[in-house]
Amino acid sequence: MIFAGSELQIHDLKFGRGVKVDAEENKQLQLYALGALNQFSLLHDFDTVLLFIHQPRLNHVSEWALSVNALNAFGERAQDAAAAAITTAAVADCEGAETLPIDVFTSGEKQCRFCKAKATCSALTQSNFNTVADDFVDLSRDIAPQISGAKERINACDTAHLAEVYSQLDFIESWCSAVRNGVHAELEAGRDVPCYKLVEGRPGNRAWVTTEAAEATLKSMRLKKEEMYSFTLISPTKAEKLLKKDNPRRWSKLEWLIFRSAGKPSIAPASDPRPALIINHENDFDDLTAIEAESLI
Numbered sequence: 001m002i003f004a005g006s007e008l009q010i011h012d013l014k015f016g017r018g019v020k021v022d023a024e025e026n027k028q029l030q031l032y033a034l035g036a037l038n039q040f041s042l043l044h045d046f047d048t049v050l051l052f053i054h055q056p057r058l059n060h061v062s063e064w065a066l067s068v069n070a071l072n073a074f075g076e077r078a079q080d081a082a083a084a085a086i087t088t089a090a091v092a093d094c095e096g097a098e099t100l101p102i103d104v105f106t107s108g109e110k111q112c113r114f115c116k117a118k119a120t121c122s123a124l125t126q127s128n129f130n131t132v133a134d135d136f137v138d139l140s141r142d143i144a145p146q147i148s149g150a151k152e153r154i155n156a157c158d159t160a161h162l163a164e165v166y167s168q169l170d171f172i173e174s175w176c177s178a179v180r181n182g183v184h185a186e187l188e189a190g191r192d193v194p195c196y197k198l199v200e201g202r203p204g205n206r207a208w209v210t211t212e213a214a215e216a217t218l219k220s221m222r223l224k225k226e227e228m229y230s231f232t233l234i235s236p237t238k239a240e241k242l243l244k245k246d247n248p249r250r251w252s253k254l255e256w257l258i259f260r261s262a263g264k265p266s267i268a269p270a271s272d273p274r275p276a277l278i279i280n281h282e283n284d285f286d287d288l289t290a291i292e293a294e295s296l297i
């Protein structure tokens with residue numbers, strides 16, 4: 001905490017290098033600030049709160065300012081949410097978490113990321129199905145009415161809807177891995193999972209039991225060196241390691257022979273600092289009408 005006149009600063013040092021965190025609307029930091037206000041507002045007259053997150057290992061600093069009034073309003077909402085959570089926890093404690101209705105869970109990327117119940121949580125399963133269900137035909141119902149006018153419906157699926165589903169893909173993929181691992185763990189523990197079993201997977205690549213024995217046997221067959229060994233030129237990365245530091249003159253003679261193909265276009269969020277690619281397909285085609293007109297002259 002830093003008290004700077006009427007300004008209360010909360011600085012949070014996060015030393016991991018996993019996930020970048022922003023200070024804006026950050027509930028954890030707002031709760032820290034409420035704690036500081038509760039303890040020190042009698043001694044200081046604060047009107048602004050500044051929240052900071054420092055992540056030195058990600059070279060990231062994030063800052064967000066809010067008024068004390070806005071922070072207190074957040075505090076009231078947090079109190080209501082905490083009261084509801086305490087009631088829910090008490091019910092779960094007495095009657096078991098599995099008795100809670102799905103709507104008391106608020107699944108989401110942040111809160112579910114490290115949850116151990118991810119593979120088996122009904123609320124998360126339901127929410128992921130809701131995200132994708134619109135795009136699939138329900139095979140348990142009559143299919144004809146569902147696919148009638150399908151072409152028009154495909155046209156109606158606009159890019160905003162596509163973007164909404166796309167934004168959930170990482171989360172859904174992480175849930176898919178959790179379910180895969182969960183089923184694997186159940187089967188490995190010897191428990192029954194309906195319709196599934198463990199089988200031996202694809203065997204690994206073939207290898208010599210001992211390289212020396214294989215080499216001696218091949219030599220005894222009088223094979224030529226080029227038949228026995230495969231030589232390949234070292235890669236630019238290996239050449240760089242070999243020469244750049246110890247022999248920069250030799251390295252400079254090689255550098256011009258290295259090329260790197262351009263990266264394939266990939267999707268990034270609009271906030272990504274890289275400039276957007278300008279896609280223009282107009283120049284990919286010749287104007288045949290102009291060529292035809294010329295040939296007629």
Ligand code: SF4
Nearest residue numbers: 107111112115118121
């Ligand atoms: S997986 Fe289920 S229990 Fe775990 S945080 Fe998400 S909603 Fe809550």
